[in-house]
Amino acid sequence: MTSLTLRSLASRKLRTALTSIAIILGVAMISGTFVLTDTINKSFDDIFQAGYEGVDVAVSPKTVEGLEGDTGPVAEPLPQSLVARVAAVDGVAVAEGSVTGQVSIRGKDGDAVTQGGAPNFAASVMDERFTPFRYTEGREPGADGEVALDAKTAKDQGFALGDKVGIVGEEGAKRYTLVGVAKYGDVDSLAGASFALMTVAETQRITGRVGQVDEIDVAAEEGVSPEELKGRVATALEGEPVAVRTGQESADKQSSDLQEQLGFLRTALLVFGGIAVFVGAFVIYNTFSITVAQRTRELALLRTLGASRRQVLGGVALEAFLIGLFASVVGMLGGLLLAPALTGLFSALGFDLPTGGNVVAARTIIVALLVGTIVTVLASLAPAVRATRVAPIAAMREGLSEGDGRHRRPYFATFLLVAGVGLLLAGLFGGGSGGQAASLLGLGAAVVFLAVALLSPRLVRPLAAGIGAPLQRLFGLSGLLARENATRNPARTAVTAAALMIGVALVAFVSIFAAGLQGSVEASVDRAFTGDITVLNTDGFSPIPEGVQPAIGEIPGVASSSAFRFAESRVRGVSGTVAVIGVDPEVAGSYTATWKDGDDQLLRTLGDDGVLINNGTAVGDAKDVGDTLDVLTPTGKRVTLTVRGVLDEGDFDLLGGGMVLSTAVITKEFGVRQPALLSVAFDDSRPKEQTRKAVDDMLAAQFPNVEAQDREELKESQSEQIGQLLALIYALLALSVIVSLFGIVNTLALSVFERTRELGMLRAIGTTKRQVRRIVRLEAVITSLIGASLGVVLGVLFALLVSRPLEEEGFVLTFPIATLLVLLVLSALAGIVAAIMPARRAAKLDVLEALAYE
Amino acid sequence: MPDIVTATDLTRRYGEGVAAVDALAGVTVAFPAGALTAIMGPSGSGKSTLMHCLAGLDTPTSGSVTLDGVELAGLSDKALTELRRDRVGFVFQAFNLLPVLTAEENITLPLTLAGRKPDQAWLDQLIETVNLTDRRTHRPAELSGGQQQRVAVARALVHKPAVVFADEPTGNLDSKSSGEILTLLRRSVDDLGQTVIMVTHDAKAAAIADRLLVLADGRVVHDGDAGDADQVFQVMREVVA
Numbered sequence A: 001m002t003s004l005t006l007r008s009l010a011s012r013k014l015r016t017a018l019t020s021i022a023i024i025l026g027v028a029m030i031s032g033t034f035v036l037t038d039t040i041n042k043s044f045d046d047i048f049q050a051g052y053e054g055v056d057v058a059v060s061p062k063t064v065e066g067l068e069g070d071t072g073p074v075a076e077p078l079p080q081s082l083v084a085r086v087a088a089v090d091g092v093a094v095a096e097g098s099v100t101g102q103v104s105i106r107g108k109d110g111d112a113v114t115q116g117g118a119p120n121f122a123a124s125v126m127d128e129r130f131t132p133f134r135y136t137e138g139r140e141p142g143a144d145g146e147v148a149l150d151a152k153t154a155k156d157q158g159f160a161l162g163d164k165v166g167i168v169g170e171e172g173a174k175r176y177t178l179v180g181v182a183k184y185g186d187v188d189s190l191a192g193a194s195f196a197l198m199t200v201a202e203t204q205r206i207t208g209r210v211g212q213v214d215e216i217d218v219a220a221e222e223g224v225s226p227e228e229l230k231g232r233v234a235t236a237l238e239g240e241p242v243a244v245r246t247g248q249e250s251a252d253k254q255s256s257d258l259q260e261q262l263g264f265l266r267t268a269l270l271v272f273g274g275i276a277v278f279v280g281a282f283v284i285y286n287t288f289s290i291t292v293a294q295r296t297r298e299l300a301l302l303r304t305l306g307a308s309r310r311q312v313l314g315g316v317a318l319e320a321f322l323i324g325l326f327a328s329v330v331g332m333l334g335g336l337l338l339a340p341a342l343t344g345l346f347s348a349l350g351f352d353l354p355t356g357g358n359v360v361a362a363r364t365i366i367v368a369l370l371v372g373t374i375v376t377v378l379a380s381l382a383p384a385v386r387a388t389r390v391a392p393i394a395a396m397r398e399g400l401s402e403g404d405g406r407h408r409r410p411y412f413a414t415f416l417l418v419a420g421v422g423l424l425l426a427g428l429f430g431g432g433s434g435g436q437a438a439s440l441l442g443l444g445a446a447v448v449f450l451a452v453a454l455l456s457p458r459l460v461r462p463l464a465a466g467i468g469a470p471l472q473r474l475f476g477l478s479g480l481l482a483r484e485n486a487t488r489n490p491a492r493t494a495v496t497a498a499a500l501m502i503g504v505a506l507v508a509f510v511s512i513f514a515a516g517l518q519g520s521v522e523a524s525v526d527r528a529f530t531g532d533i534t535v536l537n538t539d540g541f542s543p544i545p546e547g548v549q550p551a552i553g554e555i556p557g558v559a560s561s562s563a564f565r566f567a568e569s570r571v572r573g574v575s576g577t578v579a580v581i582g583v584d585p586e587v588a589g590s591y592t593a594t595w596k597d598g599d600d601q602l603l604r605t606l607g608d609d610g611v612l613i614n615n616g617t618a619v620g621d622a623k624d625v626g627d628t629l630d631v632l633t634p635t636g637k638r639v640t641l642t643v644r645g646v647l648d649e650g651d652f653d654l655l656g657g658g659m660v661l662s663t664a665v666i667t668k669e670f671g672v673r674q675p676a677l678l679s680v681a682f683d684d685s686r687p688k689e690q691t692r693k694a695v696d697d698m699l700a701a702q703f704p705n706v707e708a709q710d711r712e713e714l715k716e717s718q719s720e721q722i723g724q725l726l727a728l729i730y731a732l733l734a735l736s737v738i739v740s741l742f743g744i745v746n747t748l749a750l751s752v753f754e755r756t757r758e759l760g761m762l763r764a765i766g767t768t769k770r771q772v773r774r775i776v777r778l779e780a781v782i783t784s785l786i787g788a789s790l791g792v793v794l795g796v797l798f799a800l801l802v803s804r805p806l807e808e809e810g811f812v813l814t815f816p817i818a819t820l821l822v823l824l825v826l827s828a829l830a831g832i833v834a835a836i837m838p839a840r841r842a843a844k845l846d847v848l849e850a851l852a853y854e
Numbered sequence B: 001m002p003d004i005v006t007a008t009d010l011t012r013r014y015g016e017g018v019a020a021v022d023a024l025a026g027v028t029v030a031f032p033a034g035a036l037t038a039i040m041g042p043s044g045s046g047k048s049t050l051m052h053c054l055a056g057l058d059t060p061t062s063g064s065v066t067l068d069g070v071e072l073a074g075l076s077d078k079a080l081t082e083l084r085r086d087r088v089g090f091v092f093q094a095f096n097l098l099p100v101l102t103a104e105e106n107i108t109l110p111l112t113l114a115g116r117k118p119d120q121a122w123l124d125q126l127i128e129t130v131n132l133t134d135r136r137t138h139r140p141a142e143l144s145g146g147q148q149q150r151v152a153v154a155r156a157l158v159h160k161p162a163v164v165f166a167d168e169p170t171g172n173l174d175s176k177s178s179g180e181i182l183t184l185l186r187r188s189v190d191d192l193g194q195t196v197i198m199v200t201h202d203a204k205a206a207a208i209a210d211r212l213l214v215l216a217d218g219r220v221v222h223d224g225d226a227g228d229a230d231q232v233f234q235v236m237r238e239v240v241a
Ligand SMILES: Nc1ncnc2c1ncn2[C@@H]1O[C@H](COP(=O)(O)OP(=O)(O)OP(=O)(O)O)[C@@H](O)[C@H]1O
Pocket: B014, B015, B021, B022, B023, B041, B042, B043, B044, B045, B046, B047, B048, B049, B050
């Protein structure tokens, strides 16, 4: 039996290859994701380890687990006075305060230096034993007007010692003299990030931290262990809001923090890999069903000759196992190629990730092999069992019994459908955490897909009739034959189409959802942004320097400006974190909120302990004006806030989705200094265009990575960001669609093979090759349109369902009809592409051989 | 009567070297219009090969074939396909029909392929003749073997081809159904002036022919009037010893 299986696999190399691809792509995505994220982790790990090499103990501001923001420092820096206190501790050889902050380094052309989007930093020069930088040219900066650059940046930008380098910091642009070039450890750059090294004082100034340091690095005296010193330093700083760690612990913490952030990326990418594997399972199932049916006679003959059911089952299962294993190995190796491709995809769409040599963990190999093999074997199980039911007598009978028994009453499918919808509802309205809800929704969607796939053989005939009618009118006999061929075996067509349905449904869902999101955001901007311009980072999400707001305030024609700052917090009595928005008192001049209880005047008087809660965003027991909230901030402080009013902002509004407090509180207690954005109102003292021009000029000169946008521009840039994300999701979903296209190729190829004699007869009586090709092509179009139309319908239903709970939050459901139509057209075209190979094979059949074919 | 199909010095060699088989070893033969010719011969004598070469389905190794005045050598695949579609009718031993089409759709297939509409009166008459009037919308799976073969005959005649080739059209049928098919072929010659070339193993089938051609080892070993079944039998015994 084993050698028979091997021989039958070898004799059908093409089919084996096509079947494998169904699994290869998904496995490649999974292993590629692991390789990519492991590689990113590794390259940062190296950086962090190098960064703490000579550091025995590090003192940093205390932060609360889970409340660290993902952009910029949230912790209030340490006062510089602490450095002396640490230095005085017994056993300390050297203690030095360091400052690092994001800046924008300008190239010779005046443009920002970006290496694949990696950030630019200003860092203070440090004692030789702490700093990872080694000077290859020149010397360490010693005066405030001097700077050293990392070797890569200096080389790429063509800077030579003595050149002037422009650097934009918190207080605007300034020019420095290049006095040194340094390597990071023994590499030219740190994962592509650019570094400007400066004196401590200048770094403090440029990053807006005068009199403060981010971290105090400590070296122990001979004979004092890092652990011991850590204890002593901690005792000396008792009561200060600091965290004391050994150098190793600090490096590990940075690594694990990063891992957590990367965790989201990894999960998201794995989901797309999982979808591709799920779709692949359909293709595998179908291929095995068809081959078992086509081999009915062969199997029956084996049974007649005395093969047991077990041997037949084992044969098919072994075939699946071998294909699965082969596909997994190829897919895993493919992941190595995919990882850089993913990085490329991200950067093409404006999301840059650092890279290094591929890291292949044992886990990557194991998961890839297990997933691919298990899914393949599972998907082939039903056809394998069906193979065992082949009666020996079937050897004598003509006919393919594939799909038999599928016309039983659809109890199971209906049950699945109900269960799937139940899971979706539980996810939407069950009130679970974000992660739980997402898992329930994902599982629900998968179960619904399965149920629809099981029900779809019943839909094939009517759908094929509907789609086939115009094709028949257009193409006559070819259209008729294509339709008839597509419905000849409804189960086969249904599963083939269902594989495509999944991808199309997800694309449809995402595009409907994105359209709704776009509309909702635009509506919110239109309603609430009553100022003249909004000022934000050119990347659309990073915070902006603190110096921007005062600089704008000085421009004649500017009436008021208000900063918005974001943070996370924990509120007693609330599980999970609560978003915090800090606003200036002037906010009412340029932003109009919606209220349940209160008015915009309340925004002016929040003071040191006032808070506004949102109707619909639960913050424990606090519901009404006068209630108090016990809030833990990211810097570990506890503050008690009193509810002054109740907003009624939706999740798409700037002040929605969390609680609102004053700038004073969010900067002091939460440690958030940089605004996320400013909203600015102009007065009528001079033409508004003139004021706008003055703002633009000032920003261009002093803060080149900050820009102003009027309401239309803001809406446009928001749409653009959503569009970018959408493009990324489309690209990732394309993988699943490609898998399903291979399913179409496979099904068609097998069907063509099965109809060899028919095709021979057609050719003999005068069907041209073109006509034969067209018949196959149109069958593919019908199949793919069946899948696509089911997919669009499912996508619409999903969108309707998922947007329900969001409607209260101001989500406006809109159907991007044009996009959905394009989706259908693209599916039809994809069908044509999938049919190229099978159609060519059908047309190439030798007429005489086909006629003699047995 | 002019010749509708002619073959001159036709050879067809399969394989190469010592393993080569000469399925046709120099066949020169002409088929006059409006006649029914039966081709007989032992298994492997080259009957099917000859028919395939005459019909433009196979390319001879050497020699030439003209069909309805067209020299087949050098025609492109497309031209050959269209020639078959427009000027040739086929009846095979089995698997003549497309299972997804109805009987009537199968019959009109050659016309549909050419993008032509059938002449309704002629179609009705044809279906009447093959006695399938009440089976027009049935699929092949719902028809008996004999009925299926009658559909095939009707399809071979529907576009009034220059010549109909039938390769053992009764090979799979019982004697009653065979009789019906042979009668149909005979009538197509007598009533419609059709030219029919039929390969058969059955002396009774050959007996309805106007002319009998016998092949052995890729050569024509007898060419003459068919006569009745006994005479055919006689000829066969003599020439294929
Ligand atoms: N494709 C092929 N390759 C090799 N040899 C072939 C091929 N087709 C036919 N032959 C050989 O050519 C010879 C003639 O075959 P052909 O099919 O014409 O015989 P036939 O007279 O129709 O026989 P039958 O009565 O059995 O149908 C035979 O020896 C056969 O083996």
